[in-house]
Amino acid sequence: MVGTMDEARIIEYFKNKSILITGSTGFLGKILVEKILRVQPDVRKIYLPVRAVDAATAKQRMQTEVIGKELFGLLKEQHGKGFQSFIDEKVVPLAADMMHQNLGLEESTLQELAKDLNIIVNGAATTNFYERYDVALDVNVMGVKYLCQLAKKCANLEVFLHVSTAYVCGERSGVVQERALREGETLREGTYLDIETELRLVGEPRQQLEDAGDAKAERKAMKDLGLARARHFGWPNTYVFTKAMGEMMLQEQLVAGAGRRHGIPVVIARPSIITSVHRDPLPGWIEGTRTIDAIIIGYAKQSLSCFLADLDLIMDVVPGDLVVNAMMAAMVAHSRGSSSEMAVYHVTSSMRHPAAYAVLYRTGWRYFLENPRVGKDGVAVRTRPVYFFRTIASFRAFMAVAYALPLQLLRLLSLLCFGLLFARRYADLSRKYSFVMQLVDLYGPFALFKACFDDLNMEKLRLSMATPPSSAAAALFNLDPKNIDWDDYFYRIHIPGVMKYVLNK
Secondary structure, X not given: OOOOEOHHHHHHHOOXXXXXXXXXXXXXXXXXXXXXXXXXXXXXXXXXXXXXXXXXXXXXXXXXXXHOOHHHHHHHHHHHHHHHHHHHHHEEEEEEOOOOHHHHOOHHHHHHXXXXXXXXXXOOOOOOOOOOHHHHXXXXXXXXXXXXXXXXXXXOOOEEEEEOOHHHHOOOEXXXXXXXXXXXXXXOOOOXXXXXXHHHXXXXXXXXXXXXXXHHHHHHHHHHHHHHXXXXXXXXXXXXXXXXXXXXXXXXHHHOHHHHHXXXXXXXXXXXXXXXXXXXXXXXXXXXXXXXXXXXXXXXXXXXXEEEOOOOOEOOEXXXXXXHHHHHHXXXXXXXXXXXXXXXXXXXXXXXXXXXXXXXXXXXXXXXXXXXXXXXXXXXXXXXXXXXXXXXXXXXXXXHHHHHHHHHHHHHHHHHHOOHHHHHHHHHHHXXXXXXXXXXXXXXXXXXXEEXXXXXXXXXXXXXXXXXXXXXXXXXXXXXXXXXXXXXXXXXXXXXHHHHHHHOO
């Protein structure tokens, strides 16, 4: 049950708490680590499992890939010369591996964690839409299982928060409800998803391919298997498919059947497309390229003449700091709860404060008109309009006429003239054409996503915040996308952030 909360209660909750955060080297994980350290310097410990061969390597990765990032600049200012000693006291890097039982940790470390931990946050994931099936299962499904096994050993655990994605719903229309996935649930009628069967299915061919010694063939076979299994059950790609399985694994381990007796409150945060930091600690900061950023980068490079998108459709986006605020508030709301039911939160904007793709287009057009890119020759690159295809069928038809037919002509010339130059050119363009068509196949369902996400649970969480929306406290823990002017955000914060932190890094 969500009680009344305010800034003080959220900050106070994390005092003297020991927290384990997986996925801390990722975009969202860094924002969470920084926020907790900044608002509650009296946190007891933050354990960060990172993939490393030993403790020294783990510490080095933490310093370079987490603490050393520009995102931590405000925290450094707060602590001055004492910053590093503060980090050494509060943050504990662990040489670990989510794909191994007990996370690959030594028994002594496991015993320490079992006694010490109050909160577990699982943010580790592989987000590649076309990931190897074995890797996606290991990280997004078995990684959840191994973390749940650790959670069951923790005597003082108050809450387990799992970061999923709103798109576990697959390709839908209408309103997607905030509810937990049922065991075995699929998106295709007449099918049943059994995780153990999927694990066995991937094991045998992987072993055969490994024995054959062809790494390239093995990689492609595993990728194709993941996509085939995802689509067999109704999901568009391997990423959202295995994230859905991860939620089912979480339910099996901590909520259903024998898992219920552990009484651990479980929260699932399902963000939509996570964009750059809106407000604190560093507006515009971002890592990695989101689907929508392909338009911005294409604009910047002037390599994008057309794109698959319907400007009237809603692009469900949420800044990273708002997602972290929601995660922290949800942890507080459900900690020490007696119920072992799963609380699901859609951290989204399509229902509460929707923004159409047209917002991104007009702000991008305005930004690059006023801030033109300079080419290699020192001349400003002219900003040209982009043509948008509203359906995958129309995009495929255009590509067939504009690229597929000329490619076949080039192939014919290479055969008739026996020209090595034509052959190389054909091979290069053919590879690029295949790559673009695969991207459309993988990302098309998201570019043309027609559903919106119910956020009734998030609304209850927002209403539980006793702090007035206009106050400084609400600014520190903003949960409401209505407080964001989307045109201003994209023009003044997100697009400059993509240019600075992604394109020019």
